[in-house]
Amino acid sequence: MQVDLRILRFDPERDAAPHWESYQVDAEPMDRVLNLLHAVKADQDGTLTFRRSCAHGICGSDAMLINGRNRLACKIRVDQLGRKITVAPLTGLPVVKDLVVDMDGFLSKYRSVMPFLIADTPPPERERRQSPVDRARYDDTTKCILCAACTTACPSFWAQPAYVGPAAIVNAHRFIFDSRDDAGDERLEILADKDGVWRCRTIFNCVDACPRGINITRAILEVSRAVVERTV
Amino acid sequence: MRIDHDALVVGAGGAGLWAALELARAGVSTGVLTKLYPTRSHTGAAQGGVCAALGNQEEDHWEWHMFDTVKGGDYLVDQDAAEVLAHEAIETVIELEHMGLPFNRTPDGRIDQRRFGGHTRNFGEAPVKRACFAADRTGHMILQTLYQNCIKAGVRFYDEYHVVDLLFEGGEGGDGGRAAGVVAYRIADGELHTFGAKAVLLATGGNGRMFSITSNAYSLTGDGMALAYRHGIPLEDMEFYQFHPTGIYGIGILLSEAARGEGGTLLNSEGERFMSRYAPKAMELAPRDMVSRAIYLEIRDGRGIGPKKDYVYLDVRHLGRAVIEEKLPDITEFARVYLGVEPLTEPVPIQPTAHYAMGGIPTDLRTRVVRDETNTPVEGLFAAGEAACVSVHGANRLGTNSLVDLLVFGRRAGREMTAYCRAAEAPAIAAAAEEPVRAELEALRTRPEGESPSALKAELATLMMDNVGVFRTAPMMAAAVSGVAAIRERYARVRVRDSGRVFNTDLLEARELGYLIDCAEAMATAAISRTESRGAHSRDDYPERDDVNFLTHSLAYRGEGGPSLRYKPVTITRFEPKPRVY
Numbered sequence: 144m145q146v147d148l149r150i151l152r153f154d155p156e157r158d159a160a161p162h163w164e165s166y167q168v169d170a171e172p173m174d175r176v177l178n179l180l181h182a183v184k185a186d187q188d189g190t191l192t193f194r195r196s197c198a199h200g201i202c203g204s205d206a207m208l209i210n211g212r213n214r215l216a217c218k219i220r221v222d223q224l225g226r227k228i229t230v231a232p233l234t235g236l237p238v239v240k241d242l243v244v245d246m247d248g249f250l251s252k253y254r255s256v257m258p259f260l261i262a263d264t265p266p267p268e269r270e271r272r273q274s275p276v277d278r279a280r281y282d283d284t285t286k287c288i289l290c291a292a293c294t295t296a297c298p299s300f301w302a303q304p305a306y307v308g309p310a311a312i313v314n315a316h317r318f319i320f321d322s323r324d325d326a327g328d329e330r331l332e333i334l335a336d337k338d339g340v341w342r343c344r345t346i347f348n349c350v351d352a353c354p355r356g357i358n359i360t361r362a363i364l365e366v367s368r369a370v371v372e373r374t375v
Numbered sequence: 376m377r378i379d380h381d382a383l384v385v386g387a388g389g390a391g392l393w394a395a396l397e398l399a400r401a402g403v404s405t406g407v408l409t410k411l412y413p414t415r416s417h418t419g420a421a422q423g424g425v426c427a428a429l430g431n432q433e434e435d436h437w438e439w440h441m442f443d444t445v446k447g448g449d450y451l452v453d454q455d456a457a458e459v460l461a462h463e464a465i466e467t468v469i470e471l472e473h474m475g476l477p478f479n480r481t482p483d484g485r486i487d488q489r490r491f492g493g494h495t496r497n498f499g500e501a502p503v504k505r506a507c508f509a510a511d512r513t514g515h516m517i518l519q520t521l522y523q524n525c526i527k528a529g530v531r532f533y534d535e536y537h538v539v540d541l542l543f544e545g546g547e548g549g550d551g552g553r554a555a556g557v558v559a560y561r562i563a564d565g566e567l568h569t570f571g572a573k574a575v576l577l578a579t580g581g582n583g584r585m586f587s588i589t590s591n592a593y594s595l596t597g598d599g600m601a602l603a604y605r606h607g608i609p610l611e612d613m614e615f616y617q618f619h620p621t622g623i624y625g626i627g628i629l630l631s632e633a634a635r636g637e638g639g640t641l642l643n644s645e646g647e648r649f650m651s652r653y654a655p656k657a658m659e660l661a662p663r664d665m666v667s668r669a670i671y672l673e674i675r676d677g678r679g680i681g682p683k684k685d686y687v688y689l690d691v692r693h694l695g696r697a698v699i700e701e702k703l704p705d706i707t708e709f710a711r712v713y714l715g716v717e718p719l720t721e722p723v724p725i726q727p728t729a730h731y732a733m734g735g736i737p738t739d740l741r742t743r744v745v746r747d748e749t750n751t752p753v754e755g756l757f758a759a760g761e762a763a764c765v766s767v768h769g770a771n772r773l774g775t776n777s778l779v780d781l782l783v784f785g786r787r788a789g790r791e792m793t794a795y796c797r798a799a800e801a802p803a804i805a806a807a808a809e810e811p812v813r814a815e816l817e818a819l820r821t822r823p824e825g826e827s828p829s830a831l832k833a834e835l836a837t838l839m840m841d842n843v844g845v846f847r848t849a850p851m852m853a854a855a856v857s858g859v860a861a862i863r864e865r866y867a868r869v870r871v872r873d874s875g876r877v878f879n880t881d882l883l884e885a886r887e888l889g890y891l892i893d894c895a896e897a898m899a900t901a902a903i904s905r906t907e908s909r910g911a912h913s914r915d916d917y918p919e920r921d922d923v924n925f926l927t928h929s930l931a932y933r934g935e936g937g938p939s940l941r942y943k944p945v946t947i948t949r950f951e952p953k954p955r956v957y
Contacts, residue, residue: 190872196411196594198628199713200709241878259523270478
């Protein structure tokens with residue numbers, strides 16, 4: 144089948160502003176958008192620029208705005224999208240070139256929530272014990288691949304770029320609810336800030352955007368509840 | 376621009392991150408350079424588990440793990456290295472747990488373990504539960520955990536810096552020179568940066584993108600191997616390349632061996648569990664080279680499935696929803712997304728997929744790069760992970776041992792480099808050290824006409840897949856040797872279409888194609904010269920293992936008219952070579 148692929152292009156060395164370009168691409172229904180981007184780059188325009196690596200939804204390189212929703216280009220198929228497909232960079236992060244955005248601000252928010260295990264007690268000789276129930280408590284939020292699809296789909300983030308955003312909260316959740324961790328209070332302190340969890344308006348765009356199927360809004364609500372219980 | 380550290384780590388997968396963590400904790404000034412962001416590294420794609428003889432589920436001993444590794448590698452494994460691997464796997468996995476890795480748990484809260492191909496109790500008696508796992512996203516958890524701990528330790532990252540050359544002092548790396556730093560291309564703006572350091576670690580991963588059907592990320596283009604090779608350092612055992620039995624049909628995305636570890640079966644067009652004819656005891660849990668060969672033979676003999684009769688089935692239906700959703704969630708989703716197949720109710724079409732380089736940059740047990748058959752170290756240069764060949768995988772790697780390798784030897788590299796940096800003086804870097812690679816890149820970027828590198832890359836991948844794959848014949852390998860030489864010739868004239876400086880992936884992909892050609896050349900030449908069948912190297916004209924002539928590691932050195940080969944003996948300590956039966 145023939146797909147009409149429209150891509151929002153921007154080359155800072157040549158263009159004053161982003162502009163749409165159209166490409167006709169032969170595709171199979173099971174092809175992913177990443178296949179189409181590669182086809183354009185190989186056969187039509189070698190300057191088309193995008194990030195990609197693993198090509199199966201694990202590395203998080205190729206999140207982009209596809210037919211109006213944040214998706215991984217390697218995980219969304221042509222048969223799920225139809226013959227007209229539009230692709231644009233993630234919203235709310237500075238565009239470097241074409242579909243490549245500057246991730247530094249996103250990653251500094253991730254780093255701000257202390258996304259690492261902090262245990263006060265010295266490690267035992269063998270593993271720390273953790274029951275399957277305690278392990279399940281934070282399972283969902285261990286799946287995050289830092290693709291930024293959730294944060295850049297969030298209207299609260301668009302309105303208030305200082306908002307720490309769903310991805311950072313997901314990664315805080317992963318440690319706050321880990322029975323081995325002792326720094327939950329410090330993370331809750333960080334997230335109790337005006338640009339922390341309270342910016343969430345439970346719009347659920349993040350849940351729709353997450354390629355890993357993480358129930359992000361639930362994770363944010365759990366963190367919000369923990370913030371309240373801590374301060375009451 | 377010039378930047379100095381005491382240590383540089385090239386590549387931010389598991390091996391690089393653990394090394395960086397050791398260096399940072401020891402207070403050594405360290406820079407980590409990655410052409411991606413660290414969490415995009417391909418360690419994150421590893422699924423099934425990481426083996427360590429913890430004995431949490433049943434009796435186990437590291438000596439059994441060592442034996443399995445040696446036998447799995449068809450006795451080409453250096454046994455002193457396998458001993459380090461199996462022994463240190465235990466403390467390494469425990470340390471990862473202490474760092475926060477969310478392993479699945481047993482009912483009493485210990486790390487859960489499951490079966491994996493080739494891992495046995497009591498020197499081959501029966502499968503053992505040795506693979507520690509976090510669902511089927513163990514690699515993701517390892518990568519995240521190590522990155523998290525690097526943030527905690529304040530590691531300095533240079534994200535999206537593509538290393539394009541290695542620098543030496545006092546001669547080439549292969550000729551007595553000492554490592555002095557690297558040249559890196561900052562992807563954001565196309566600037567070259569010269570990094571000086573006392574110690575450099577190559578942890579750049581594999582080169583699977585030289586094949587057309589592969590589980591490997593686009594970024595796996597053999598950069599570190601090729602750069603070492605260009606500086607006179609040999610590549611070891613390149614003829615041994617692993618084809619994983621269960622790649623998604625037509626695409627190559629991996630469906631973990633964990634599916635078979637949990638009880639999944641392989642079926643041919645007659646609905647037969649054909650492994651009973653190839654490995655009656657181990658069945659689907661035989662080592663990967665044997666299972667991939669069995670699939671190849673079933674298809675060759677007309678028992679493949681589908682319109683072209685060119686795949687077989689992986690069947691997990693009988694495992695039930697609970698096991699599939701709790702222990703194999705990601706690979707189940709892969710089948711749904713990429714094939715439109717529902718594994719709960721349908722068998723999944725699979726074919727062998729290019730997966731892992733057993734060979735690579737030769738190192739000793741201390742992760743020091745060595746340059747000849749007497750293991751003379753290249754001062755200041757280290758390698759670990761898939762980029763390296765220590766050699767713990769020999770002729771065929773066992774499942775999970777890639778993760779064990781990168782963890783154990785990444786950790787060793789960090790400690791070794793720490794000691795080295797404390798004793799060594801900073802080397803001198805010649806003025807304008809980045810000029811040779813600048814000239815190469817500029818020639819590529821500004822060449823006015825020539826053929827497309829992406830089409831040439833596709834040709835290389837098809838050539839290698841067809842001729843240096845699961846089964847090899849002398850004419851096929853000869854076609855690969857001459858084919859790669861012809862591609863190298865044409866590569867000198869490729870034209871990059873993006874002449875910009877900002878985020879020029881067109882240029883970098885062309886550069887990466889050059890690395891793949893180097894690796895393919897070494898692989899094809901080493902393969903045709905090894906006139907025996909051993910592990911993953913299987914040829915019709917020499918179907919037997921030949922311990923008299925080939926119980927040796929190959930070393931491929933770059934040369935003008937193609938690579939030249941030398942050989943070094945295998946280290947045997949505990950286990951004399953025996954026929955390999957499963």
